[in-house]
Amino acid sequence: MNKHENFSEWYNEVIEKAGLTDKRYPVKGMNVWPAYGWKLMRLIDDETRRLVEETNHQEVKFPLLIPEDEFKKEADHIKGFDDQVFWVSHAGRNELDIPLLLRPTSETAMYPVFDLWIRSHTDLPLKTYQIVNVFRYETKQTRAFMRMREIHFFEAHTCHQDEVEAEEQIHEDFEIMDALSKKLCLPYLKLKRTDWDKFPGAEYSVGADALMPTGRLLQIAGIHQYLTNFAKAYNITYEDIDGEHKHVHQTTYGMSERLIGAVVAIHGDDKGVVLPPEVAPIQIRIIPIIYGEDADLLNYCREIEDTLKEMGFRVDIDDHDDLRPGSKFFHSEEKGIPLRLDIGGNEMEDGTVTAVRRDTGKKTVIPYDKLSMNIKEILETMEEEMYDRARQDLEDNMEDAQDFAEMKEEKIYRIGWCGELDCGQYIEEVSDREILGTLYDDKEDHKGQCLSCGKPTVEAVYLCRTH
Amino acid sequence: MNKHENFSEWYNEVIEKAGLTDKRYPVKGMNVWPAYGWKLMRLIDDETRRLVEETNHQEVKFPLLIPEDEFKKEADHIKGFDDQVFWVSHAGRNELDIPLLLRPTSETAMYPVFDLWIRSHTDLPLKTYQIVNVFRYETKQTRAFMRMREIHFFEAHTCHQDEVEAEEQIHEDFEIMDALSKKLCLPYLKLKRTDWDKFPGAEYSVGADALMPTGRLLQIAGIHQYLTNFAKAYNITYEDIDGEHKHVHQTTYGMSERLIGAVVAIHGDDKGVVLPPEVAPIQIRIIPIIYGEDADLLNYCREIEDTLKEMGFRVDIDDHDDLRPGSKFFHSEEKGIPLRLDIGGNEMEDGTVTAVRRDTGKKTVIPYDKLSMNIKEILETMEEEMYDRARQDLEDNMEDAQDFAEMKEEKIYRIGWCGELDCGQYIEEVSDREILGTLYDDKEDHKGQCLSCGKPTVEAVYLCRTH
Numbered sequence: 001m002n003k004h005e006n007f008s009e010w011y012n013e014v015i016e017k018a019g020l021t022d023k024r025y026p027v028k029g030m031n032v033w034p035a036y037g038w039k040l041m042r043l044i045d046d047e048t049r050r051l052v053e054e055t056n057h058q059e060v061k062f063p064l065l066i067p068e069d070e071f072k073k074e075a076d077h078i079k080g081f082d083d084q085v086f087w088v089s090h091a092g093r094n095e096l097d098i099p100l101l102l103r104p105t106s107e108t109a110m111y112p113v114f115d116l117w118i119r120s121h122t123d124l125p126l127k128t129y130q131i132v133n134v135f136r137y138e139t140k141q142t143r144a145f146m147r148m149r150e151i152h153f154f155e156a157h158t159c160h161q162d163e164v165e166a167e168e169q170i171h172e173d174f175e176i177m178d179a180l181s182k183k184l185c186l187p188y189l190k191l192k193r194t195d196w197d198k199f200p201g202a203e204y205s206v207g208a209d210a211l212m213p214t215g216r217l218l219q220i221a222g223i224h225q226y227l228t229n230f231a232k233a234y235n236i237t238y239e240d241i242d243g244e245h246k247h248v249h250q251t252t253y254g255m256s257e258r259l260i261g262a263v264v265a266i267h268g269d270d271k272g273v274v275l276p277p278e279v280a281p282i283q284i285r286i287i288p289i290i291y292g293e294d295a296d297l298l299n300y301c302r303e304i305e306d307t308l309k310e311m312g313f314r315v316d317i318d319d320h321d322d323l324r325p326g327s328k329f330f331h332s333e334e335k336g337i338p339l340r341l342d343i344g345g346n347e348m349e350d351g352t353v354t355a356v357r358r359d360t361g362k363k364t365v366i367p368y369d370k371l372s373m374n375i376k377e378i379l380e381t382m383e384e385e386m387y388d389r390a391r392q393d394l395e396d397n398m399e400d401a402q403d404f405a406e407m408k409e410e411k412i413y414r415i416g417w418c419g420e421l422d423c424g425q426y427i428e429e430v431s432d433r434e435i436l437g438t439l440y441d442d443k444e445d446h447k448g449q450c451l452s453c454g455k456p457t458v459e460a461v462y463l464c465r466t467h
Numbered sequence: 468m469n470k471h472e473n474f475s476e477w478y479n480e481v482i483e484k485a486g487l488t489d490k491r492y493p494v495k496g497m498n499v500w501p502a503y504g505w506k507l508m509r510l511i512d513d514e515t516r517r518l519v520e521e522t523n524h525q526e527v528k529f530p531l532l533i534p535e536d537e538f539k540k541e542a543d544h545i546k547g548f549d550d551q552v553f554w555v556s557h558a559g560r561n562e563l564d565i566p567l568l569l570r571p572t573s574e575t576a577m578y579p580v581f582d583l584w585i586r587s588h589t590d591l592p593l594k595t596y597q598i599v600n601v602f603r604y605e606t607k608q609t610r611a612f613m614r615m616r617e618i619h620f621f622e623a624h625t626c627h628q629d630e631v632e633a634e635e636q637i638h639e640d641f642e643i644m645d646a647l648s649k650k651l652c653l654p655y656l657k658l659k660r661t662d663w664d665k666f667p668g669a670e671y672s673v674g675a676d677a678l679m680p681t682g683r684l685l686q687i688a689g690i691h692q693y694l695t696n697f698a699k700a701y702n703i704t705y706e707d708i709d710g711e712h713k714h715v716h717q718t719t720y721g722m723s724e725r726l727i728g729a730v731v732a733i734h735g736d737d738k739g740v741v742l743p744p745e746v747a748p749i750q751i752r753i754i755p756i757i758y759g760e761d762a763d764l765l766n767y768c769r770e771i772e773d774t775l776k777e778m779g780f781r782v783d784i785d786d787h788d789d790l791r792p793g794s795k796f797f798h799s800e801e802k803g804i805p806l807r808l809d810i811g812g813n814e815m816e817d818g819t820v821t822a823v824r825r826d827t828g829k830k831t832v833i834p835y836d837k838l839s840m841n842i843k844e845i846l847e848t849m850e851e852e853m854y855d856r857a858r859q860d861l862e863d864n865m866e867d868a869q870d871f872a873e874m875k876e877e878k879i880y881r882i883g884w885c886g887e888l889d890c891g892q893y894i895e896e897v898s899d900r901e902i903l904g905t906l907y908d909d910k911e912d913h914k915g916q917c918l919s920c921g922k923p924t925v926e927a928v929y930l931c932r933t934h
Contacts, residue, residue, distance in 0.1 A: 088553050
């Protein structure tokens, strides 16, 4: 398995060997979550829940099936998703009166009900989210976690009195995303998409893009400003303090299992996946360095396991008596367990353990009485260093380009573009790359010119291939 | 709202007023989970997870869509569900090669993959579970939580070496169910179903039936022994210690949002729902008894709120300044919050709170320094008493009957039945009731005779109407 020689092959192999997914389910684009992979997803969901509930979002759950007539109310939205929906037209032996579709996203399930929930300005802001399965009939090649037909989806939907509040929500969303990206060791770019690439029905969309080892970008989250576009289609109004009826302003924030795909792709190595300590299903694995039987050593290991469990770490012990230590190291590495504790005769005598980091292989001998503090420190350092390495990599892969001839690598190029549709299409075609947009929050000083028409520009535009 | 005059009307009203469900979604049998109801369901799920993980079940997640050909492999199973499935035959503009169906339950999604997961006796027992949405095209009248077309479903699936181990699993399932039923204050009967009423494809089924205030039973869980019925259809084999290939023995355990329906129906009263303390989204509501403004009193209330939060209680405070105490009591009761803490000038002076139980209205004055201990005690007592009251009710509603003329009420009748299909059908028809089976674990001494043919019988058979 060589990550840099053949990324696709490496990726498909390591995720299955780690037990993150099982691709043998007999429907294209729909995989099984085995226990280990599902636990990872649930830990990421828990961290997401913690962050969005801290900011007063409430979890709800809407039905999976959406009636065709509700789905078709917002014109751009239906245009964007029409080719991608799975249809249910029969049940039992009956044809349904109104065809139902499997939600590709939940705007059209939620907004008819939001209309009933919101009466007055005292009902606002309405901040909801749900974590559900959504379905998109992808025609491109599917890939585990990255492009699936059944998707594990987080979606926050909010309603506000006016544009100012809605804009504040988008800032809050990025604070949440920043906090989550630290825990997942996933640095990313916030790029405001072009008009032709925004979410169907949105006023504008900001993509959160992470750099893959291929030099391409992968969108790992989308944050969208709807203004009153959907509110008008679904007639969601409130009575303001003066008794006037107004349309609400809406935003959404979406993420999926792609977070796992990005973590694997960015941090994995030729030995397997490397999981961020905060969300790893097993944070620490104890390996007894034992040949034959040794009840004392095993007891010492179990004592340490219990101590660490009590301290709140997710820890297990590889006590297979038919495996040599080398094989145990191999399994622990393959599963991406952040920290290994090797414990042999020496460690037992000295009252220590030898901690080995999954990402760097760095070893630290820890005395028993400092176990908790030192392990906490190592895991925190590991999280920071994983994040920093990936950020450095992201920065190293960005480059300014003045003309097409300079763009020879799989990199993120900062170019000039005047903003006109024709010029944009020309640039995408000639470069065989996509315009991903401009930085959302840092205005950049970029005195360049449009690669197509040559007009002077002030803002850098990001051009890159995507996954 | 009068529970005993018109149960249906009362039920539909209290669940919506409490915020447990929203029935205004425009598809029959599919409701919206608003935040409060969803939080209750999640707390029940968490308790379920805790119990099944303690017994080494692992959570997995299988796809929603099942290919028709996999679904049709077990003959009885398909016969049982054929009329109830939603079909997906189109996606985008394409007709699918193989029609897909929305899982009504997941045997036929999981077992082709179990076949790949299980190689040897060392892979057994395989104990998995998932919590997912399932779909059944119910033709009977739908009712929130009780009979839905999209169902929130817990399903455990296990594989074992032999029948003995599989039988042990069923005992373990009932230990889990017993523990959960205590927390939910839901006493129930374990009734081994008749052959014509067992789960499609099962060797035998045991229903967990709770008594509704109507005098009818509601099945709140099902535990099923499959033996090798599915293993043969899906060819799930393992190599035993002697190198022989054998079919695995399987069991399942299913529950749904019906648990909520049963809790509401059994414990609710004319003021609204009454939620069991362990799973109530808000366990304690603080009500400042305040007329006008009183910053000191509000601060005292907030201090108590913070103290209780730190102690791990789910607590909130009704600090609406436009509502009189009476309205606040009303809202707290409607939502079924187990404990109210009334705090007025007297309480603040004395350094106390007045705790009011939702179920009995019983008041207790608690000094500040005993807050945590006393509240814990009150909630535990409340849980026990709610359970005991419901159990007493269940026992009071069971009666032996020697002939049809004795069965005049909506009760659970213990009757004699010889076990023959013809006699069973006759008994169901004449009594206009269903045979729900015999007690699963307590063998009863019941020297009676079959109500149909008069043959002597040894075991009591339970006859009742159902929801």
